[in-house]
Amino acid sequence: MKYVIWGASHRGRILYDLLGKERIAAYIDSDPAKRECSFKGCPVIDYDTYKEQYKEYVVIISMVFGGGVTDLLERDHIFYFSLEKCPPEFMGYGLSRARQTLSGKKLSIPDNLILYGSTLYTVLVYEKLQAEGYENISVFLPSHMNEEKRVLFSQVFPDICIVRACETEETTVLLTEKVKHLEAELSRASVIDIVDWTLYVPGYHNDRIESLKDRHKEKRCFIVATGPSLTYEDLECLNKNREFCISMNSIFTCFPNTKWRPECYVLLDADGVLVWKDEFYKLNDVPYKFIADSQPYFDYTPLEDSWFVYHSILDDFSIKNMLFSDDFSRKVYNGSTVTYVCIQLAVYLGFKEIYLLGVDYNYSQNTKNHFTDQQEPDDVFDGINGQNRIQDISYTAFQKAKEYASEHGIKILNATKKTHLDVFEQVEFETLFCE
Template sequence: MNVVGGIMKFVIYGAGYRGKRLIHFLGKENVVVFIDGDLKKVGTTYLEKPVITISEYKIKYSNFFIIISPVNTNEITKLLRENGIFQYNILPELPSEFNGYGNCSLVDICSALVRKLHNIIYLYGINAYSLMLYDAFRESFDVHLVKSDKDRELISEWVKNNYTDIVIEDVSDIAEGHVLLTIRMEEKEKEKLFLKNQVLDAFYFSCNMEYYYNSQVQKFRLEHGSGERCFIVANGPSLKIEDLELLKDEFCFGMNKIFMATNSWKPNVYVCSDSFLINDMTDKIADYDCKCKFIGDSGEKYWEKAQQNSYKIHVVAADSYGILPPFSEDICQKIYGYYTVTYVCMQIACFMGFREIYLLGVDCNYIRGSAENYFYKNEKVDNLDHNEYGMIMAFKAAKKYADEHGIKIYNATRGGMLEVFERVDLDSVLNLETDIK
């Protein structure tokens, strides 16, 4: 990056919306070309950069690291490996700012990190992010890359061949007392490897930045902490308008395009965390008659016209790698997205103190090419790459947190594929409450 006159540049795989967000974060001057599997795009330009094939990359650009922007990466990574290409990262392996979340730049991240660094720095893990940090700090610090056990095969060899000035160390070479910047590491791994060193988390470090903290959200902490229950209403095709009518006396969270519901019901809290949806639906969200709205801080267009009942949340989005993702206990600072806004709603509900949470319309089942993936009918078919596996991992994390804190989460969805939570019948739940009264 160009933080201190850097020399490293990158290639983006995917000439689409996520690639656009990525180049905005990296800066056009730091991206060489786009790769895309759509032959209609090859030979054209996207954001003033050429769009090429993998074959052309191997011939002309193989000394540049690739960042893969599409959601569905399995076929792409397989194709790269088959072509002997290992110098790549998928977006979820990098901090969520790379994917357009938050309003933080790499310069901001580096500036925040610099305040806690010493003369010698060890970057644990080799990927696009660590190369950027190396480039940013190399003129002011003695910087070393440390290969982790999880780094892809041959990645260190590629770095040595293309960046001859970079020193790559083994964990055993790190002297006691030095600063270690972790690019992606579990807490247990930190404790095991670096008990004698200062460990800084460069992956989630931006979440500690002061300007991400929203003190206005603090007033919601345990606001409903007297054993109250709530309903989180998603947008799945099983959601029925008549079910919403039954919830008029319940505390409800709604999300995304819930304003497509044609009846008089409104949620108590509206939530939208995805930057694309926020910017695409800015006017409709702003005009939606709801007492309280939690909106992701990456929706630039929305925050230009936000009303007083809107509360900004810093959304962190990253992959779980088969590991349960974090669950935020302080949504004033950060909240984790992980493929579904329902997970965001769960964290808000727990922060507010609800002890009994019912899910409705959380089908967790998407059919690519269908116009009926939601309770409303889309004008266009849904060709998005939904990651149900990532959603399930998030729901498992929510259940784990709930079980450990005496919170009950039930699935009152009529059908669908979500089986993480105990299923209950919505009619029975509501009728039981009526009988008690």
Template sequence: MKAYNVKVIDDYKESLIILYGASLQGKNVLDMLLRAGIKPTYFCDNDPNKWGNKVNDIEVISIDMLKKLYLKENNRKIKIIITSMYINEIMYDIIENEIECDLEPYYYTKFVFDAYFLSINAGKIRPLKDKYLGERCFVIGNGPSLTPHDLDLLKNEYTFASNKIFYIFDKTEWRPTFYGCVDDTVVNSGYMVDEFINMKVEKMFLLDNWQYNKNIYGLDKVMFLKSKDKLDKRKIEFNYDISKPMHIYYVTNALIEIATYMGFKKIYLLGVDMTFPTEKEIKEKKYHNYHFDKRYVEDKEIEIAIPKSYNYEDDVKFTINSYNIMKRYLEKNEMEIYNATRGGKLEVFERVEFDSIIKK
């Protein structure tokens, strides 16, 4: 698949780029440009306290300096990207100073580069379609029933794991074949970058929020999953093509969808206990027994990840509904899914004994 908007990207590369607004938004746009091999010439800002400072080795200048640059480089095309919330004010300043340039707000730039990298990423994902056709695999949850012993028995199987599975690595030689993380809490904190880099897996599937992280996007093993703009829990659907924008609900759902896209015909769940803390347990901070390791959830993460509107019964109902939709899709497409979890509350999928399938 050819990359979208290549000519448009080339236009950025041939222009002298100025980011107007040495802000967090400016830093985000900078990361985006750098991934495409485009280094802006300057940041510009109206705050005198920022003049002369540097953002990622790029100097911050005043609009007076920008005008001098324009007069000096009048034979070269200048593109100014407004990376500030004060878009109208900055536009007025540029017009008043008679600086002729291509002018665009940061959200337009983001749209262009998101589309460009979405097409590149889709081109990386599509060769995985049906690559493992007819094979079986195990989707590993992070519930309290998961044990190192069971994982040791899966060393020669195709396995998918997620999130903080690395907390069990010091107790087993097993490592997942594939890994996924679609948790906004993890993305926003950024503290798992080292784990992503060091994890030895064939493929890693991350939320596209990571696609401009310079430590991540250069890794060959990484594929980015593009989430749709708005998650509507009233309209649950199965994402049969992971190269396109997806409704991403929970990581286990995403791993199952990835496995079916890759051609696996028989999927076993292990450690998918489907246990959730109640509202009372969250308030009392009694949520450390819902995963295989008590270190799994930190108090500060709960405050970010669990909205004040969290409702235990609604969460369980939504999860069951999403699994039922998955089950119907898989049955319709002649795929099999079984629950090999030891215990737990998930009864949507047919139960099988883990020990018996390992012997096959």
């Protein structure tokens, strides 16, 4: 089976490495410049060319949350896989460490088994087990899959044995897709979860981060984002009052003009890791630096003593159910915004009052989006309506943060001067300090 990858960029490269060139027929990309040359030696085409010449191949959407193209494919009744329905490692999160740990490792799996799922990962596991000599393998398609997609799946993969609920009693189920609850028909089955790789990669746990838990219990902190409403006067005020601050991304570009430094710096974006790697030295006087394991093409080894590498998770399940981590040392949920990660860190450190500053929440490709003139990697949105899509997801993340905080006696207040974020109670920044 060959595939066509939608998106000739970072995650398209990851898929190239996971699948191999021989399994990729072409890449689809809306950028005309990319279509003028190949990507990893594979042709780059537009959607019309796909429909005319490549329609026999299954599409894998590599952009985050479908990139807005799922509606096009469903309109044209084209079967596709979404990358975010696979384990987060397929999008690069923790992939390097997972490869080191899992390479050559084999699970003890009985011969007669059922794969639960309908994803690319389901198919790849099925093929892998067949190649290893397993003969009695079948697939149970989840109940959330509508009839049209079930029919398309069977047509695209005619050699995969699809089983019905009545055939699943007292068997072993390999879970290859995350769901809240398995169907009642599977209640008697023995389940082996192979979709949650945190169960198999001990290296995702950072005991250095664990040593920081509740270190600042009952205190307050400021999460300083990089929105254009942030001013140097704000930073000087924070510095003068010795406030504990957590900041992010390109904040270091303001360091030459201020004595203020955050106590914690957080980097999430995979592209940001590569874009800013040569500027990490500017953060030498920041005590605690946290970097996500989101970039499989970056060597984290030199940073392990001076930075805290945390395991970030971004997938369809954690977004649709908007999960919030209560153990930053083991896994952190992306929420499509580094500010959400910072909130999870602040909670883990024990803070009971968290103030947001510089969270303007007004993303536009036509206006200045940041405190300094630095453009950040996530300013360039992929797919169709990427800006609105990311903003919708981050809004839900902030709602989850508010819900979690309320349930745990934590206050999150928005002290941003010009903010479009209406989730949290707003306060005036200047009123937070004694004269």
